[in-house]
Amino acid sequence: MQQWKRLAFGVALAALSLAAAAKADDYTSLPRKETLIVENPEGTIKNPGWFNIWVNGGGGVSTGLQQLTMDTLWYIDPEQGLGGAAWDNSLAADKPQYNADFTEMTVKLRKGLYWSDGVEFTADDVVYTVKTQMDHPGMVWSAAFSVQVASVEATDPQTVVFKLKKPNSRFHAIFTVRWNGAWIMPKHVFEKVEDPLRYDFANPVSLGAYKLKAYDPQGKWYTWEKRDDWQRTSLARFGEPAPKYVTYTDPGPPDKRTIAQLEHNLDIIHDNTPEGMFTLKEKSKTIDTWFPGFPFAHPDPTLPAVIFNTQNPPFDNADVRWALALLIDIKAVDMASYRGAATLSALGVPPTAATMKDYQAPMQDWLKNFEIDTGKSKIKPYDPTVGQQIADILRKQPKFKDQIPTDPEAISGAFGYGWWKPDPKAAGELLEKAGFKKSGGKWLTPDGQPFKIRMTVEGDTRSVFTRAGTLIAQQWAAFGIDAKAVPAAKLWQTALQPGDFQVAIAWSVETWGGDPDLSFFLDSWHSQFVAKKGDVQPPRNWQRWSNPELDKIIESIRGISADDPKGMELGKDYLKLVTREMPTIPLMSYNVFTSMDTTYWTGYPTIKDPYTDPVPNWANSRLMMVKLKPAQPK
Numbered sequence: 153m154q155q156w157k158r159l160a161f162g163v164a165l166a167a168l169s170l171a172a173a174a175k176a177d178d179y180t181s182l183p184r185k186e187t188l189i190v191e192n193p194e195g196t197i198k199n200p201g202w203f204n205i206w207v208n209g210g211g212g213v214s215t216g217l218q219q220l221t222m223d224t225l226w227y228i229d230p231e232q233g234l235g236g237a238a239w240d241n242s243l244a245a246d247k248p249q250y251n252a253d254f255t256e257m258t259v260k261l262r263k264g265l266y267w268s269d270g271v272e273f274t275a276d277d278v279v280y281t282v283k284t285q286m287d288h289p290g291m292v293w294s295a296a297f298s299v300q301v302a303s304v305e306a307t308d309p310q311t312v313v314f315k316l317k318k319p320n321s322r323f324h325a326i327f328t329v330r331w332n333g334a335w336i337m338p339k340h341v342f343e344k345v346e347d348p349l350r351y352d353f354a355n356p357v358s359l360g361a362y363k364l365k366a367y368d369p370q371g372k373w374y375t376w377e378k379r380d381d382w383q384r385t386s387l388a389r390f391g392e393p394a395p396k397y398v399t400y401t402d403p404g405p406p407d408k409r410t411i412a413q414l415e416h417n418l419d420i421i422h423d424n425t426p427e428g429m430f431t432l433k434e435k436s437k438t439i440d441t442w443f444p445g446f447p448f449a450h451p452d453p454t455l456p457a458v459i460f461n462t463q464n465p466p467f468d469n470a471d472v473r474w475a476l477a478l479l480i481d482i483k484a485v486d487m488a489s490y491r492g493a494a495t496l497s498a499l500g501v502p503p504t505a506a507t508m509k510d511y512q513a514p515m516q517d518w519l520k521n522f523e524i525d526t527g528k529s530k531i532k533p534y535d536p537t538v539g540q541q542i543a544d545i546l547r548k549q550p551k552f553k554d555q556i557p558t559d560p561e562a563i564s565g566a567f568g569y570g571w572w573k574p575d576p577k578a579a580g581e582l583l584e585k586a587g588f589k590k591s592g593g594k595w596l597t598p599d600g601q602p603f604k605i606r607m608t609v610e611g612d613t614r615s616v617f618t619r620a621g622t623l624i625a626q627q628w629a630a631f632g633i634d635a636k637a638v639p640a641a642k643l644w645q646t647a648l649q650p651g652d653f654q655v656a657i658a659w660s661v662e663t664w665g666g667d668p669d670l671s672f673f674l675d676s677w678h679s680q681f682v683a684k685k686g687d688v689q690p691p692r693n694w695q696r697w698s699n700p701e702l703d704k705i706i707e708s709i710r711g712i713s714a715d716d717p718k719g720m721e722l723g724k725d726y727l728k729l730v731t732r733e734m735p736t737i738p739l740m741s742y743n744v745f746t747s748m749d750t751t752y753w754t755g756y757p758t759i760k761d762p763y764t765d766p767v768p769n770w771a772n773s774r775l776m777m778v779k780l781k782p783a784q785p786k
Contacts, residue, residue, distance in 0.1 A: 179399040191422040192400040197371035204353040214769035215374040221358035222335040225327040230665030232763040247331030248324040266384040268358040275306035280339035288604040320710040322671040343699040351707035373401035394776035402592040424745040446555040447493030451744035455661040458737035473734040475582035489620035495741040500730040510668040527585035536570035611639035621657035648694040
């Protein structure tokens with residue numbers, strides 16, 4: 153009996169020891185005044201020990217991995233950047249140097265930068281990154297490098313020379329971070345690995361100012377610690393990072409995020425619901441937001457859209473895609489998803505301040521005159537008054553009536569110029585033109601089967617888009633289509649990348665932000681990057697759409713410098729083409745309801761000091777670390 157008691161006591165003691173060890177590693181045990189706590193928008197990570205960011209292995213990217221430990225040649229900030237310079241030479245010492253016909257790019261690198269294990273960063277790391285991914289199909293940038301790079305070599309420890317297969321004046325975009333980019337691999341680590349596709353990169357070696365401290369084996373949180381030698385990183389040019397520790401955590405659904413921030417246990421909410429944001433602004437006196445008043449949110453240079461998998465019939469038919477667009481009541485979608493706090497876009501470019509000036513406004517006359525042939529009639533589907541209509545709706549709400557502009561130009565900037573008119577009659581004619589028939593109030597495909605659509609959405613991870621996708625599916629169903637919204641965990645990894653979807657709410661258009669050049673996403677839409685059905689699609693053409701006319705536009709852009717005015721004219725050619733073909737249905741801006749608690753930290757970016765985007769999953773958010781200041785004494 154005594155033996156059993158001793159055994160039971162030993163087991164209990166061991167359990168207590170394990171619990172104490174787990175608590176010691178938990179981020180809640182760290183000094184709160186030295187710890188920045190950030191929402192991880194990816195939620196709980198399924199394969200938390202996977203840090204090999206160059207392979208899609210089920211690990212997280214926005215866990216702090218790309219923001220705090222990775223680095224590459226250049227950054228472009230979606231806002232002003234520190235010191236008002238959006239372009240940043242990061243690992244590179246200067247901008248890319250091209251030869252006359254854009255078939256060769258030379259890169260000069262900074263000296264004195266080191267990996268967190270003490271090994272110096274050199275040109276060999278860059279060359280290794282490119283060659284390894286070219287040699288291993290399935291790595292993230294393998295396709296992009298393989299189809300473009302003829303050779304790459306280090307001519308000295310700080311110089312890399314790329315020779316390209318074809319002219320491309322935008323090749324440097326692969327290594328230029330806006331949200332992500334081709335991160336540089338540590339050659340001295342990976343060259344010892346038998347198979348880089350299977351290597352988890354546990355305890356990752358960092359090139360950034362932070363290194364991994366601990367993470368939850370269940371994937372709920374990750375904590376990063378400032379390197380003792382942070383001065384030997386590219387971020388050190390801007391000063392010392394203030395937080396000693398940065399934790400990215402899954403705080404749960406929007407209501408729990410809101411409560412956690414009200415209790416000062418969550419410094420930055422990545423994205424809330426409009427209702428959650430309204431609650432925070434009403435109940436808390438310590439909350440910063442991008443705009444101090446309505447609509448509060450930060451407009452990302454991304455374009456939420458209905459994305460069709462164009463490799464799957466009937467979504468390979470533009471008439472079908474246009475029919476579905478004409479069944480959408482965008483005002484209802486906007487009010488249901490964003491409560492009106494979004495900017496609409498009928499064009500395939502985000503309605504940011506820059507693109508409003510460069511593309512949206514100049515193309516209004518073209519949109520008003522644009523026609524569709526339904527097979528039975530010609531219609532002009534564009535309604536230029538939709539933005540005004542939404543402003544009128546919001547002005548009737550007592551809470552916001554004094555915050556809604558009345559000037560037409562201000563209304564267009566806040567709510568968009570216009571969108572497509574709901575036209576069920578024209579939609580039916582287009583479906584009939586594509587061979588569909590209606591029987592018993594239900595639409596049948598050309599082969600006589602019920603027309604079924606499953607709209608893939610992200611569930612609570614991105615609830616605003618889930619609401620939009622659900623309502624759009626309901627609008628299609630009301631027309632006689634068997635349409636339903638289906639949530640998918642990890643939409644990007646489980647649906648978009650493998651092409652395992654019919655229709656989804658997401659985005660495949662991402663611009664630089666303040667720069668009118670569209671090459672950031674457009675180059676990736678070239679047909680040379682479209683994966684075969686069943687294969688993983690490299691970023692960012694999730695619709696897997698190709699068109700010879702589009703290829704010509706992209707190739708023309710590749711042949712001119714990034715500051716050539718002809719680039720904007722080619723951008724307009726792209727916009728006209730995708731309007732006609734509708735490979736995606738552009739919806740609205742991605743307004744991110746990021747909120748920042750000032751109880752422990754101040755110095756967050758806002759419209760008054762727009763040194764970077766406040767949305768914390770962006771790699772550019774590393775700039776926040778050197779701008780933040782502790783709000784309480786240690």
